[in-house]
Amino acid sequence: MADTSPPAVPVVKKGGLAVLEERLFRCFDDRRNRYGAYALLVTSSLAIPFVGDNYVLEILTNSFFYIILCLGLNIVVGFAGLLDLGYAAFFAVGAYTTGILTSHYGWNFWLTIPAAVVFSIMAGVIIGGPTLRLRSDYLAIVTLGFGEITRIVARNLKDITGGASGLIGINRPSIFGLELYQIHHYYYAFFALVVLALFVSYRLQHSRLGRAWQYVREDEDAAEAMGIDRVAIKLYAYIIGAVFAGVAGCFFAAKMTAISPETFQFMQSATILMAVVLGGMGKIPGMIVGALALVLFPEVFREIGSMRMLVFGVVLILMMIFRPQGMWPERRN
Amino acid sequence: MTVFDITIQQIVNGLILGSFYTLVALGYSMVYGIIKLLNFAHGDVYMVGAFVGFAILSFLSGLLGDQWAGILATMVLAMIAVGFLGVLIQRLAYRPMLSAPRLSILITAVGVSLVLFNSVMAATYGEYKAFNTGLDYEGVTMGHIHITYTQMVMVASTALLMVVLHLFISRTIYGKAMRAISIDMDACRLMGIDVNKIIALTFFVGSALAAAAGVMAGVYYGSIHFFMGFVIGLKAFTAAVIGGIGSIPGAMLGGLALGLLESFGTQIPWVGTEWKDVFAFGLLILLLIFKPTGILGRTEIERM
Numbered sequence: 001m002a003d004t005s006p007p008a009v010p011v012v013k014k015g016g017l018a019v020l021e022e023r024l025f026r027c028f029d030d031r032r033n034r035y036g037a038y039a040l041l042v043t044s045s046l047a048i049p050f051v052g053d054n055y056v057l058e059i060l061t062n063s064f065f066y067i068i069l070c071l072g073l074n075i076v077v078g079f080a081g082l083l084d085l086g087y088a089a090f091f092a093v094g095a096y097t098t099g100i101l102t103s104h105y106g107w108n109f110w111l112t113i114p115a116a117v118v119f120s121i122m123a124g125v126i127i128g129g130p131t132l133r134l135r136s137d138y139l140a141i142v143t144l145g146f147g148e149i150t151r152i153v154a155r156n157l158k159d160i161t162g163g164a165s166g167l168i169g170i171n172r173p174s175i176f177g178l179e180l181y182q183i184h185h186y187y188y189a190f191f192a193l194v195v196l197a198l199f200v201s202y203r204l205q206h207s208r209l210g211r212a213w214q215y216v217r218e219d220e221d222a223a224e225a226m227g228i229d230r231v232a233i234k235l236y237a238y239i240i241g242a243v244f245a246g247v248a249g250c251f252f253a254a255k256m257t258a259i260s261p262e263t264f265q266f267m268q269s270a271t272i273l274m275a276v277v278l279g280g281m282g283k284i285p286g287m288i289v290g291a292l293a294l295v296l297f298p299e300v301f302r303e304i305g306s307m308r309m310l311v312f313g314v315v316l317i318l319m320m321i322f323r324p325q326g327m328w329p330e331r332r333n
Numbered sequence: 334m335t336v337f338d339i340t341i342q343q344i345v346n347g348l349i350l351g352s353f354y355t356l357v358a359l360g361y362s363m364v365y366g367i368i369k370l371l372n373f374a375h376g377d378v379y380m381v382g383a384f385v386g387f388a389i390l391s392f393l394s395g396l397l398g399d400q401w402a403g404i405l406a407t408m409v410l411a412m413i414a415v416g417f418l419g420v421l422i423q424r425l426a427y428r429p430m431l432s433a434p435r436l437s438i439l440i441t442a443v444g445v446s447l448v449l450f451n452s453v454m455a456a457t458y459g460e461y462k463a464f465n466t467g468l469d470y471e472g473v474t475m476g477h478i479h480i481t482y483t484q485m486v487m488v489a490s491t492a493l494l495m496v497v498l499h500l501f502i503s504r505t506i507y508g509k510a511m512r513a514i515s516i517d518m519d520a521c522r523l524m525g526i527d528v529n530k531i532i533a534l535t536f537f538v539g540s541a542l543a544a545a546a547g548v549m550a551g552v553y554y555g556s557i558h559f560f561m562g563f564v565i566g567l568k569a570f571t572a573a574v575i576g577g578i579g580s581i582p583g584a585m586l587g588g589l590a591l592g593l594l595e596s597f598g599t600q601i602p603w604v605g606t607e608w609k610d611v612f613a614f615g616l617l618i619l620l621l622i623f624k625p626t627g628i629l630g631r632t633e634i635e636r637m
Binding site for chain 2 (some may be wrong): 131146156
């Protein structure tokens with residue numbers, strides 16, 4: 001009985017650990033420290049290809065890819081507070097745009113990126129437009145359905161998408177005459193994308209739009225009363241998230257040179273969501289932590305293999321009950 | 334086959350499909366009506382119901398045979414077992430979240446879905462299981478149409494479950510408490526209703542109905558697998574929205590409507606069976622644009 005009554009004032013425990021934690025966060029929230037940390041990360045990331053072997057580079061490139069997806073989903077889930085359960089669909093839109101345009105129509109890889117952006121925006125408007133007017137729960141389940149539709153369409157349009165076996169032999173992109181084919185080429189390409197995604201995320205977070213998202217997330221009605229068009233700004237969040245995934249999908253297709261519908265299952269969306277929740281929704285450095293945790297976890301604990309998603313599910317529930325702000329929560333004043 | 338034969342055949346198929354959707358949609362709608370939670374894990378509860386039924390039937394078939402008696406006993410036992418599973422899920426995962434932000438509780442529901450789905454996958458090694466029963470294809474033949482007794486019994490038992498549920502909600506004190514909580518939970522608490530108990534009961538009933546659908550699906554299709562709950566979860570949600578989410582007669586109506594629409598939809602030449610899921614979701618999106626409250630749903634005024 002007692003535990004369902006509406007919460008009174010939240011009790012703040014100030015144990016030894018909590019104080020330590022508070023200090024740690026303050027340290028990372030400090031601008032100078034943050035720039036220092038990023039400078040360290042950037043230099044070490046740039047240096048890694050000179051020392052690491054292909055295995056390490058492969059894992060890190062994969063992590064970079066997930067960092068971009070997490071940053072994109074973070075805009076939807078973290079900034080705007082909308083639950084998207086079909087995020088992999090946007091990544092599929094980008095990957096298939098690149099795959100189809102380069103292999104069927106002989107487009108240059110770099111030209112397919114603007115096309116992927118346009119298609120991602122279209123998909124975002126088609127799904128977000130009608131559902132964002134309604135309660136946020138509807139969006140969650142419609143996106144779940146959309147993710148499934150995308151996969152089915154990719155499987156059924158055999159002439160264009162290659163059906164269930166997928167598209168193979170996607171052309172490698174080249175830049176200034178250098179063809180990108182080795183793992184360290186893609187390592188740097190994805191690294192550049194991560195830097196771009198981080199930059200865009202930070203700029204958005206502190207922009208007028210970013211503040212509007214936060215307002216709508218915290219109190220939709222008050223935000224609307226202050227003249228914020230809640231449907232429009234939610235749609236912006238949704239579209240920007242879609243574009244992040246679309247662009248990441250283009251590079252994914254180029255790196256893998258083969259894509260199939262099964263890459264974009266619900267589990268893919270759930271995995272990205274998991275990383276966002278783990279890292280702390282709304283917290284940009286948290287996305288790096290979450291994505292790294294997600295990619296490294298199965299590498300470190302190889303023996304549990306297929307049980308990975310089961311563990312994720314349990315962690316997701318426990319996180320929501322005991323630590324809804326994520327491992328690295330957002331500090332609110 | 335004449336147009337008339339095809340029509341009758343599709344009505345029968347639609348009713349069967351609609352029975353599954355309805356039974357699962359009821360669980361969505363009941364839980365949504367009472368605590369405003371979209372229980373994503375509900376499709377997986379249906380799937381677990383099929384597997385629990387499979388386990389019980391393989392045990393009971395030695396005692397009661399694998400025909401009507403055995404299947405009936407299996408269904409009742411599976412409903413009870415999965416009902417308690419629903420209560421357990423509610424107690425462990427959702428009850429601590431009742432006053433949390435909506436995003437948190439939705440993510441919790443995704444977590445529950447992952448846990449159920451992956452535990453069954455691990456337990457069955459991701460394989461299909463043959464749901465063997467001793468039922469045959471005997472039935473009534475009219476011209477080109479053949480309707481088996483199994484199909485008739487399934488539609489009849491769904492109807493029976495719906496009538497029982499309707500009486501339970503409208504005539505018993507527990508049903509009254511459920512309806513009251515869906516209107517104002519805090520007032521109910523002040524009036525001395527044990528809100529937690531009633532919420533648990535709602536989960537019990539919803540999960541039991543999903544289990545009934547799961548066992549029926551196993552009997553009807555003859556094979557079950559860990560992924561069977563995903564698409565039906567989405568479809569049942571669509572059904573609940575068609576009828577008006579939160580409304581119990583709405584879920585019944587929506588389930589049957591979706592079943593019939595889908596079975597007739599696949600007859601349209603360019604739709605075909607491989608596009609039937611896209612058809613259902615496309616319908617959902619159109620519905621959300623033009624009539625988000627569904628056929629019997631109430632317009633939601635407050636959004637606080």
